[in-house]
Amino acid sequence: MRLLKTVEGLGCWLGSQSGSVGxxxxxxxxxxxxxxxxxxxxxxxxxxxxxxxxxxxxxxxxEDLEAYPRTxxxxxALCEVxxxxxxxxxxxxxxxxxxxxxxxxLVKVIPPPTLAQPLCGQFRPGHFDGVATVVTKxxxxxxxxxxxxxxxxxxxLAIIRQLVxxxxxxxxxxxxxxxxxxxxxxxxxxxxYLDGQERQQAVILYRGLRRAEQEFRAGVRSQHSLVRIxxxxxxTAPAVVPQYIELVNPYTLAPLEKIETVxxxxxxxxxxxxxxxxxxxxxARRPIIAIDGPAGAGKSTVARQLxxxxxxxxxxxxxxxxxxTWYVLxxxxxxxxxxxxxxxxxxxDIKLVARASDHxxxxxxxxxxxxxxxxxxRTAAVTANVSTIAAQGSVREALVKQQMQYGLAGGxxxxxxxxxxxxxxxxxxxxxxxxxxxxxARRRQRDLASRSQPVPExxxxxxxxxxxxxxxxxxxxxxxxxxxxxxxxxxxxxxxxSVIDKLLTLYEENVVTEDKP
Ligand code: PAF
Numbered sequence: 234m235r236l237l238k239t240v241e242g243l244g245c246w247l248g249s250q251s252g253s254v255g256x257x258x259x260x261x262x263x264x265x266x267x268x269x270x271x272x273x274x275x276x277x278x279x280x281x282x283x284x285x286x287x288x289x290x291x292x293x294x295x296e297d298l299e300a301y302p303r304t305x306x307x308x309x310a311l312c313e314v315x316x317x318x319x320x321x322x323x324x325x326x327x328x329x330x331x332x333x334x335x336x337x338x339l340v341k342v343i344p345p346p347t348l349a350q351p352l353c354g355q356f357r358p359g360h361f362d363g364v365a366t367v368v369t370k371x372x373x374x375x376x377x378x379x380x381x382x383x384x385x386x387x388x389x390l391a392i393i394r395q396l397v398x399x400x401x402x403x404x405x406x407x408x409x410x411x412x413x414x415x416x417x418x419x420x421x422x423x424x425x426y427l428d429g430q431e432r433q434q435a436v437i438l439y440r441g442l443r444r445a446e447q448e449f450r451a452g453v454r455s456q457h458s459l460v461r462i463x464x465x466x467x468x469t470a471p472a473v474v475p476q477y478i479e480l481v482n483p484y485t486l487a488p489l490e491k492i493e494t495v496x497x498x499x500x501x502x503x504x505x506x507x508x509x510x511x512x513x514x515x516x517a518r519r520p521i522i523a524i525d526g527p528a529g530a531g532k533s534t535v536a537r538q539l540x541x542x543x544x545x546x547x548x549x550x551x552x553x554x555x556x557x558t559w560y561v562l563x564x565x566x567x568x569x570x571x572x573x574x575x576x577x578x579x580x581x582d583i584k585l586v587a588r589a590s591d592h593x594x595x596x597x598x599x600x601x602x603x604x605x606x607x608x609x610x611r612t613a614a615v616t617a618n619v620s621t622i623a624a625q626g627s628v629r630e631a632l633v634k635q636q637m638q639y640g641l642a643g644g645x646x647x648x649x650x651x652x653x654x655x656x657x658x659x660x661x662x663x664x665x666x667x668x669x670x671x672x673x674a675r676r677r678q679r680d681l682a683s684r685s686q687p688v689p690e691x692x693x694x695x696x697x698x699x700x701x702x703x704x705x706x707x708x709x710x711x712x713x714x715x716x717x718x719x720x721x722x723x724x725x726x727x728x729x730x731s732v733i734d735k736l737l738t739l740y741e742e743n744v745v746t747e748d749k750p
Contacts, residue, residue, distance in 0.1 A: 235319040236309060240328065243282075243321050243374060250318075252279025253730060256377035256404070258368060261285040261322075262302040262422035263311050266412040270381040271315040273409055282375050283312050285322040290329075290336055291363030302422060321375075328370070342366045342400070344392045348486050352388045352499055353510065356476050364389055365396050372397065377404045378734065385411045385419050387497050387512045391486050394741055405734040406741070407542075411511070417443065419511045426507040434470035435504045441466030441478075442513040445498055449515045454491045456480040459498055459515075467502060476501040476508070483514050484741065492517055494661070495744075519545065519644030520744050522736075523653035526666035527702050527713060529673035531724060531732065535666060536648035537596065538733050543740065546587045548639050548647035549597055550656075553632050554623040555610035556583045556599050561622060568618045575627040583635060629710055650705060653716035661744045663719035664736060670698050672725045 237243045247254070255274030259267050263285075274281045285308055292298035305322060312320055325333040332338040342365040343349075349361040372380055380397075382390050394406050412420050417439035418432075427435055441463035445453075448462055456479075463478045480489045483497035492515055499512040522545070524536050533551065540547035558568070560581045566573045582602050588595040599607045609615070622628055636656050639645050647656065653663035668676070674694035681688045689697075705713040715721065720739055724732050 234309070234313050234317055237319060237321050238323055238327070240323060240374060243319075243323075246319060247282075247375065250280050253378040254278055254280045254282060254375060256371065256375045256380040257281065257283045257317075258371050258380065258382070259283060259285055260287045260301065260422065261308050262304050262425070263308045264412075264420045264422060264424075266383055266385065266420040268311060268315050269412050270383060270409050271312065271317055273407065274379065274381050275316050277379055277407075278377075280319070281317045282319045282321055282377070283317045284371050284375075285320055286325075286328060286367065286371075288363055288367040289325050289333065290339075290341070290366055291360050293357055293359065296357070297423075297426075300426075302425060321371075339366070342369045342396065344396060348388070348392045348395060351481065351486055351488070352477060352479060353501055354388070356501065356508075361389070361392050365392060368393055369396065369400065369402065372402045372404065378730065379405050379407050381407050381409055383411065384408050384514070385421070385511065387483060387499055387514070388486060391484055394484065398738075398742070405737050407737070413439065419509075421509060423507055423509065427504060431472050431505045431507065434472040435507075435509055437466050437470040437473055438500055438502060438509060438511045442498060442500065442511060446513050446515060449492070454493075454517070456488070456490050456496075459492075459496075463498065463500055467500075472504055474503045476503065494518070516643075519642065520661040520740075521640055521643050521657050521659075522646040522740065523657045523660040523663045523716075523719075524646065524648040524666055525650055525653050525663070525713065525715065525719065526648075527673070527698075527705065529677055529698060530666045530668050531676075531729065532648040532666050534729060535732055535736065536646045538729070539736050539740075540587075540646040541595075542733065542737060543646070546585065546639070546645045547597055548636060548645040549585060549599075550632070550636060550647055550649050550652075552585065552597065552599050552610060553583050553635065554628070555615050555619050556601050556606055557581055557628060557632065558615050558619045558622045559606050559610045559612075560601050562614055562618065568621045571625050571627070574622065574625060578627060578631040583632075585639075624710070626710055649711075650713040651711040653719050654714050655711060658716070662740055663716050664739070665715040665719040665721045666724060666732075667721060668724045670695050670702070673698050 235246055237246055255278030257270045257274050271281060271283055287301050287303060289298055309320055329339060341362050343362050344365045354361060382393055384390060390408050397406050416436045418436045444466060445459045445462040453459060459480055460478045467473050467475045478500045480496050480498050481487060482489060483495060489496045495516045497512050497514050501510045524532050526532050537547045561568055561574055561577055564577060566577060584600040585597040587597050599610055633656055640657050653660055674691055677694055678688050722735060
């Protein structure tokens with residue numbers, strides 16, 4: 234791992250590297266929250282750069298700039314263990330040039346007041362100008378594919394998302410979950426300022442938010458009630474003085490009267506002299522993402538990876554048809570006998586269970602009644618019969634019903650041909666993933682070659698794919714059709730990682746704007 238202390242050194246080193254770059258901006262004093270960002274960056278990228286820079290521009294005149302913990306040696310050891318490739322730890326003089334101690338002489342990035350003034354902005358004037366400026370510089374220097382920020386600083390995350398979008402800064406912004414102590418206190422470099430009694434009382438922020446979340450799950454939606462619950466908790470801890478408790482849209486930060494789809498309940502309080510923040514994002518229904526498109530556009534790979542990144546279930550509809558086919562065969566039933574097949578439908582209970590993994594996306598575990606069939610549905614016999622079964626009207630009807638059941642609780646990514654038009658017409662995000670016929674033919678050739686299978690001529694494959702498109706879009710049951718409100722993503726010139734990043738950005742931009750005032 235390299236430790237680089239100058240902008241020039243960083244530029245030289247990056248110039249000698251190849252592959253995708255993940256950037257984790259920090260101010261050091263690393264804790265498990267930062268390490269979770271670094272580990273996520275490690276999983277997603279070839280190269281991981283951690284910046285450690287206590288940015289003077291984001292501290293107010295009476296804030297803790299001097300006292301802020303600086304622990305570079307320990308931080309470097311932690312980065313090494315988390316397998317970062319490089320730490321960028323410049324001095325303010327090197328980073329900002331000689332004007333660093335006359336901040337008014339520097340060009341700054343000023344986020345819009347609607348984002349920078351509410352919440353913490355009321356108590357820390359100028360803070361988010363400093364954050365936006367340093368993050369713009371870091372992203373411009375590193376030019377990462379992805380930058381990682383914690384959800385704990387929910388307002389900062391919303392500002393950085395819009396900053397990257399508005400200034401066309403490179404790469405996707407990845408928000409990562411809050412990491413907490415065993416008792417629930419959100420990890421923060423400032424927790425080390427708390428004395429024993431303050432530390433004990435600080436956990437009340439989390440307890441209040443957790444209680445509000447429980448009430449939200451039980452149906453409470455109004456700002457008034459949710460805020461009151463948190464306040465009642467904070468009032469029980471004498472060392473805790475609330476600064477604000479607010480319910481806002483997590484992306485626009487606009488205040489909400491009640492939660493229709495999603496809200497961020499955010500709190501800031503002084504605990505003794507230490508200022509702590511925390512929040513919880515409350516979703517009325519976990520979102521549904523529908524991905525439709527022609528064969529060979531990469532839908533299932535994309536859907537699986539996207540579900541993994543967003544912590545949603547990949548509703549593998551193909552696996553459901555395979556599971557039913559396995560059941561039909563296991564009952565000794567002739568797959569062509571539509572009446573006998575239809576009789577089996579009510580007896581076959583299919584379940585998909587998401588599999589958590591640190592090593593990238595995994596297909597869900599598949600159960601039929603009480604039998605795990607995750608492996609069994611991939612056998613040649615199932616493959617040979619699945620399209621006969623899936624073409625039967627009664628089978629499609631029953632399985633679409635089951636898919637809709639999953640949609641009731643939300644939290645799924647599903648791919649197919651009629652997901653956005655028929656199965657989940659109210660999906661929060663609909664994508665129509667497509668590529669030209671020629672590109673899909675080339676991909677098919679590459680795929681066959683990589684599996685050492687015979688590779689047909691490009692012209693012949695192009696012809697077959699065109700015919701398949703025509704058939705898919707004109708068939709009676711579940712025809713392929715782009716939903717009116719679907720966003721078309723053409724993948725001809727995009728590698729799979731870029732498709733995922735694009736969809737993550739679309740998710741950020743679209744799933745949330747529903748709550749815009
Ligand atoms: O969240 C932080 O630690 C800082 O605000 C950041 C993003 C590293 C910018 O200095």
